[in-house]
Amino acid sequence: MASHVCECEVERDLYVPRMATITKIDELTQMEKLFRLEMNDGVGLAQQPGQFVQVCCFGIGEAPISMASMDDSTAGFDLCVRNVGNVTAALHTASEGSIVGIRGPYGRGFDTEDLKGNDILIVAGGIGMVPLRSLIQALLTDRQAYGAVSILYGFKTPAEMLFAEEVGRWSELGDVDVHLTVDRPHPDWDGHVGVVTTLFPELSIKPNQTKAIIVGPPIMYQFVITEARLKGIADEDMILSLERHMKCGVGKCGHCQINSKYVCLDGPVFTYSELKYMWEAI
Amino acid sequence: MTLQVISVDGIRALLSNLIREGRVVAPHERPGDDQYVFDDLKDPDDAVLRYNSTILPAKKYAFPPKESLVHYELGDEPTATPVVQAEPLTLFGVHPCDIHGLLALDAAFADQHPEANYLEKRANMRVIGIDCEPDEYCFCASMGTASVETGYDLFLTPLYGWDEFLLEVATEAGEQMLEGIDTRDATGPQVGYLKMHLNRKMQQEREIHSDVSNLPLLFTGFADSPVWEKHAEKCYGCGTCNLTCPTCFCFDVLDEMDLSLGSGDRVREWDGCMLEGFARVAGGENFREERAERLRHRFYRKYAYLYTKYGMPYCCGCGRCVRQCLVNIDPVEVINDLIATHREGVTASG
Numbered sequence: 022m023a024s025h026v027c028e029c030e031v032e033r034d035l036y037v038p039r040m041a042t043i044t045k046i047d048e049l050t051q052m053e054k055l056f057r058l059e060m061n062d063g064v065g066l067a068q069q070p071g072q073f074v075q076v077c078c079f080g081i082g083e084a085p086i087s088m089a090s091m092d093d094s095t096a097g098f099d100l101c102v103r104n105v106g107n108v109t110a111a112l113h114t115a116s117e118g119s120i121v122g123i124r125g126p127y128g129r130g131f132d133t134e135d136l137k138g139n140d141i142l143i144v145a146g147g148i149g150m151v152p153l154r155s156l157i158q159a160l161l162t163d164r165q166a167y168g169a170v171s172i173l174y175g176f177k178t179p180a181e182m183l184f185a186e187e188v189g190r191w192s193e194l195g196d197v198d199v200h201l202t203v204d205r206p207h208p209d210w211d212g213h214v215g216v217v218t219t220l221f222p223e224l225s226i227k228p229n230q231t232k233a234i235i236v237g238p239p240i241m242y243q244f245v246i247t248e249a250r251l252k253g254i255a256d257e258d259m260i261l262s263l264e265r266h267m268k269c270g271v272g273k274c275g276h277c278q279i280n281s282k283y284v285c286l287d288g289p290v291f292t293y294s295e296l297k298y299m300w301e302a303i
Numbered sequence: 304m305t306l307q308v309i310s311v312d313g314i315r316a317l318l319s320n321l322i323r324e325g326r327v328v329a330p331h332e333r334p335g336d337d338q339y340v341f342d343d344l345k346d347p348d349d350a351v352l353r354y355n356s357t358i359l360p361a362k363k364y365a366f367p368p369k370e371s372l373v374h375y376e377l378g379d380e381p382t383a384t385p386v387v388q389a390e391p392l393t394l395f396g397v398h399p400c401d402i403h404g405l406l407a408l409d410a411a412f413a414d415q416h417p418e419a420n421y422l423e424k425r426a427n428m429r430v431i432g433i434d435c436e437p438d439e440y441c442f443c444a445s446m447g448t449a450s451v452e453t454g455y456d457l458f459l460t461p462l463y464g465w466d467e468f469l470l471e472v473a474t475e476a477g478e479q480m481l482e483g484i485d486t487r488d489a490t491g492p493q494v495g496y497l498k499m500h501l502n503r504k505m506q507q508e509r510e511i512h513s514d515v516s517n518l519p520l521l522f523t524g525f526a527d528s529p530v531w532e533k534h535a536e537k538c539y540g541c542g543t544c545n546l547t548c549p550t551c552f553c554f555d556v557l558d559e560m561d562l563s564l565g566s567g568d569r570v571r572e573w574d575g576c577m578l579e580g581f582a583r584v585a586g587g588e589n590f591r592e593e594r595a596e597r598l599r600h601r602f603y604r605k606y607a608y609l610y611t612k613y614g615m616p617y618c619c620g621c622g623r624c625v626r627q628c629l630v631n632i633d634p635v636e637v638i639n640d641l642i643a644t645h646r647e648g649v650t651a652s653g
Contacts, residue, residue, distance in 0.1 A: 031419040036372040036556075036569065037385050079375050079383075080560045080567050084585065106585040120381050239588055266584045268556045268574075271416040275553030275576060278600075279590070281608040286415065300526055301582075301590050301600075 035271060038077050038122025039064075043115055044097070050181050053103050053148070054113055055089065060096040060123065068092050070155035071130030071262055071290045075270045076100065076108065077122035078115070084108035085267040085285075087152040088126060091159040101151040101183065127270040128289050131156045131234065131260065133163075139232045140168035142224075142254075144245050146175050146217055146237020150183045152262050152289075153236050157191065164196060168230060171198040175217030175237075179209045200224075217241065221248040228253030236262045242303040246293060259293035263302065306489040306497070307470040311352065314459070314468065317484050318347035321393050328364060329395040330354050341394075350395060353465055355438040356621060360549035361394050361401045362408060365424045366573075368546075372420060372556070373569040386568065389423035393480075395431045399451040400443045400621040402432055404549025406454045410613040411552055429476050432458040433468075434500065437507050440622030442635050445511035448619045449504050456480065460497055469497055509635045512642050515616055521642060522607035526599070530640045535595035537630040538577070544624035544632070545575025550605065550617040553581070576601050602637065 045057035060066065066074070068088045077083040084106060090099035104113045115121065133156070141160060145153045160167055172191065176182045182201070192199035200220045202213040213220065217237070233249045235242065242261060249259055265277035267285040277284035280299040282291075296302040309317075321327045322344060329350035331342045339354040341361055371386040397405075405425070412421040432455040443449040451458075456477035459468040469489055472478050513521060545551045555574040560567035574581060577597050582590040591597045609617040618634065625633040 029413055029417040031417045031422045033385050033387060033419040035385075035416055035418055036420075037383050038373070040381060040383075077558075077569070079377055079381055080558050080564070082558045083556060083569070103585075105587075109585065122375075122381075122383060238586075264584055264586075264588075265582070265590070268554065268571075271418075272414065273412065273416070273418060273552070273554070274556065274571075274574070275604075276555075276574070276581065278576075278604070278608070280603070281611060301596065 036124070036269070038075070038083075038124045040120050041123045043117055043119045043121065046115075046117055049101065049183050052105075052181075053101055053183060055099055055101045055184075056112070056115075057097060057099055058121070058123070061120070063096045065092065065094060065096045066098055066123070066126050068098065068126040068155070069130030070133065070159045071152050072126035072128050073152075073267075073270075073289060074100070074123050074125035074127065075267070076102075076112065077124075078108055078111040079122065081111040082108050083122075083124070083268070085127075085265075085270060087262075087289075088130075088155045089151045091155045091162065099154075101148075101154075103148055124270060127267075128285055129287060131159075131290055133159050136160075136232050136234075137166045138168070138230075140227060140230050141170045142226060142231055142233040142249075143170070143172045144217060144233060144235040144237070144249075145173065146241040146245075147177065147181065148183070149236035149238070149241075149262070150174060153234065154184060154187070156234065161191070161194070161197070169198065170196065171200070171224065171226070173200045173202075173217055173220045173224075175202045175204065175220070177204045178207055179203055216244070218244045218248045221252065224252065226252055226254070228255070232258050232260060234260045239264075239303060256294040256297060257292050261291055261293060261296065261303065262289045263291065263296075264289070305472075306494055307472070307486040308462070308489045308493060309459070309468050309470045309484070309486045311466055311468075313485050314352070315347040317480065318344065318350055318395060320483065321395070321480065322347060325391050325393070327393045327395055328361075330357055333358075344395065352396065352433060352459075353436075353461070354396075355435070356398070356440070356623060356626065358623075358627070359547060360404055360621065360623065361397045362404055362549050362552075364392060364394060365405060365428065366408060366412075366421055366552055369570055369572045370420065371568040371570050374566070375569070376566045378565070385419070387419045387423050389427045391427045391429075392424075393429045393431065396433045397430055397455070398435045398621070399432065400441075400448050400619040401549050402430065402451045402454040403448040403615070403619040404621070405430075407550040407609075407613070407615055407617050407619070408552055410615070411609070414613070429480070430455040431480075434458075434460040434504070437504060438622070439508055440626045441620060442507060442509045442511065442622060443620035444505040444507045445509075445515060445635065446616055446618055446620035447515045448616075450501055460500055462493060462496055469493060509633075511635055512639050518606040518616065518638070519611050521645070522603060524645055525641045528641055528644055530637065530644050531595040531599045533640070534632055534637050535593070535598040538594045538598060538632055539629055540577055540579055540594050540597065541629065542575030542578045543627050543629070544601070545577055546573055547623040547627050549619050549621055549623070551575065576604070598632075598637075602634070605634075606638070
């Protein structure tokens with residue numbers, strides 16, 4: 022029987038990773054390393070900013086990791102990995118030339134077409150800068166398609182700032198307004214002090230033509246959303262990216278489910294208006 | 304639909320033929336207690352025709368507790384190849400609730416990324432359904448799953464006395480299985496008995512105080528109900544309800560290396576949303592830390608989220624979850640409690 026089970030074409034390679042070689046490793050902080058990888062078959066991932074891949078170290082397992090770079094039409098891409106679990110710990114012991122498995126890219130990323138023509142306010146908290154970097158790269162590649170671009174980036178201590186050099190270059194471009202802050206005073210820091218929301222009062226934005234893209238730890242969202250609302254930004258113009266532990270990445274395993282949504286298929290990027298009535302989301 | 308009649312001897316002869324042909328799975332009585340399990344059938348006489356429920360549903364043959372998804376070989380040039388295990392299998396003696404369970408899994412595994420591991424097992428599966436007498440835990444009448452119209456090749460309904468069965472042939476594969484087996488056309492009264500059987504089956508002690516199709520709408524008002532906490536208070540968070548459920552299909556993925564450390568398999572294992580770590584992420588944040596949140600999620604998934612997504616409840620009313628629950632958390636009681644509490648709330652606030 023079973024012909025009626027599914028008329029569809031089954032995906033035999035659904036869970037099979039493609040091989041990629043680590044070509045460069047930069048130690049960004051004590052916890053985070055930036056890996057440059059290259060697909061062994063020479064076929065790039067053609068990822069959308071904000072999508073994720075399932076990265077595997079054979080014998081250890083798989084973990085979902087955000088794309089840290091935009092698609093540059095090559096077979097290469099960046100992943101920034103914090104050492105917090107089994108797979109990420111194994112990645113941190115890898116060296117240049119090591120081979121890992123990659124599935125994806127998966128999920129709904131940032132829709133740059135929808136962002137075009139708007140002012141862009143980017144709010145990054147800590148490791149939230151990783152998926153945002155892929156978006157910022159895409160914005161800067163097509164800079165004239167967007168209005169004013171502001172980046173608010175907060176981190177706990179100066180040593181935990183990611184992509185410091187690159188962020189420095191963004192602020193020197195002249196057409197990107199970069200504001201940095203650390204949570205608490207620190208001897209190595211003479212810039213702004215306070216959580217990322219403390220950057221909002223000095224901010225001048227045109228709410229009707231601004232899209233706010235907010236990515237950070239769960240605790241940050243409610244506070245930033247409140248500030249963004251006070252600035253007059255509509256809920257559907259706030260764009261967030263959520264973290265969940267996807268085990269499959271393809272809408273089967275159930276781990277990333279929030280209400281009726283699968284973060285791996287329907288997200289990880291959502292507008293706040295999509296999330297605000299979903300409990301457990303943020 | 305033409306119905307035939309087959310005797311118990313005819314069924315044993317059919318099973319005997321099927322065993323000669325290939326792998327057959329049927330309900331067995333487990334020695335030492337009065338519980339039943341699906342297991343490989345070696346002797347046609349071992350197949351139990353009349354039973355309340357098996358410990359685990361028939362889904363374990365389409366979605367095994369553990370299976371390899373990918374095999375990999377390490378070395379300078381690592382390779383990864385898909386593992387799709389699917390062999391012809393005849394499932395005998397499946398109750399309508401379990402068939403509904405399989406139909407629910409079919410929809411989920413075929414959606415968006417049709418998964419070979421599950422779907423190819425299903426494509427290699429023949430199903431012979433059998434009707435049953437509900438016990439005190441069953442609530443299929445409330446879920447609309449007491450009878451089934453698709454998802455089987457042959458279906459048996461016991462006639463009075465259980466020594467003869469009405470036989471419905473639903474597919475060509477079903478017809479082929481019957482070659483050389485004695486059957487005769489059902490008489491008018493025998494066909495009439497089918498309706499009587501179903502009517503009797505619909506008389507169940509436990510019923511949900513709402514039409515099943517209203518549940519997704521009703522659930523839109525239950526998110527903040529105190530009922531979740533009330534029932535979750537006694538929950539051990541052991542996940543037995545997940546593991547025994549015909550429509551639960553969450554899984555974990557992990558790597559298992561061979562002893563040589565030169566190769567290994569990426570396997571999946573059943574997981575459960577009632578287990579504490581299910582929604583935890585790498586940094587330690589747990590998005591459903593409380594048992595009440597997990598209980599609520601489980602119920603919403605069954606009666607609202609997946610119901611809305613696939614057009615069928617992800618609960619087939621088999622009662623396994625409460626039958627096996629150590630503290631008797633009963634979906635019928637929880638849902639009725641939600642409905643009652645919600646009504647009071649609506650009345651109280653005018």
